[in-house]
Amino acid sequence: MRTLIAMAVLASGPALAQDFSEGSEASEWGLFGERTARFEAEVVDPICTLSGDCAQACADGRQMALLRRADEVLVMPLKNRQTVFSGAAADLAPYCGETVEVDGLLIENPEIGATNVYMVQRIRRLPDGAWSETTRFTEAWAEANPDAAGDGPWFRRDPRIAAEIAREGWLGLGPEAEDAFLRDWLGVE
Template sequence: MRILKSLLVTSFMLGMSNASLAEEDWEGPFSDGSTAKTFGFQEEEKALFTGKVVDVMCELSGNCADNCGNGNRLIGIVREADNKLILPIKNSQFSFNGPMEDLLPYCGMRVDVDGILVGDAEVYGSKFYMVQKIRESGAAEFSKANLWTKAWAKRNEEAAKKKGPWFRKDPRVLKQIEATGYFGLGHDADKNYAAENQ
């Protein structure tokens, strides 16, 4: 159990590549030219494509907001090759970060993105995107999709001064843990778990 736990932590925090997978396991219809990092996630494949950054709500319903909702709405990319709405749910950072900060500056623009699609489309209906690099389409250089943590620090100046990763000092996370504990079941559940396992 301890070994399994260590492996989970190591693979998640460091984002180690799964060396046991052959290169072709990461290939998909949009893999050509991709230099995305791979990690051995479920049904993972590299994907480099061009598309338009959109406000998902607007795209689905016609209820549109200025600047894709200024960070308060889901953002997607309508892939030019097949008009498919791709939903990015992760940026390239490895500390629980979403893609909003990296996509929002490109709202309404034509972009090239490189990253990986994950998940079993036969089970979940589609794959979902981890955007690792982005640029305005045709620009010379890609930017790494890693802006979330800096943006968080700007929004949470006091918390950012404390030691440790953002998720251990985020005021909203701490508020919830203070209210209902680490398992969300109250502090007695935490105490019982600690007593039995530590």
């Protein structure tokens, strides 16, 4: 039995250690566990793909995922190219259901449970589409929140974030607990 388990682990090794860095032009960010990665994938709605509940697949505002062609692994693109920490859904949504090529950073850090976490920096339609940088988030946010125009980063003006802070406080403890914390620990009245 041990021999069979060892053979299975050895056989799966190349798939687990697959290198997708060839041809990548992604900018490295110096993140622990990052590797440049360029691959072909289908842009999918992960709820539909994982659960079979596809009634709302590819609907506006849904998260997107990449079903990698080389190994059928579902890769979660949690960040786009922008320096603001913003998601990639706005950049990927126009490609939902299509096969694309992406280029970015793949994060593999088993110590924190990060597996197939992806920062997509460029995307193109296959077979011969032009590359586009994934920088759509702030533009899409501004279009969706015209009354939140002003100075400062988008998240300081986002009505959803402001409502959450009003409900849960800055620390997520709730307004009463946060007030007590500020008084007791920081002497703030």
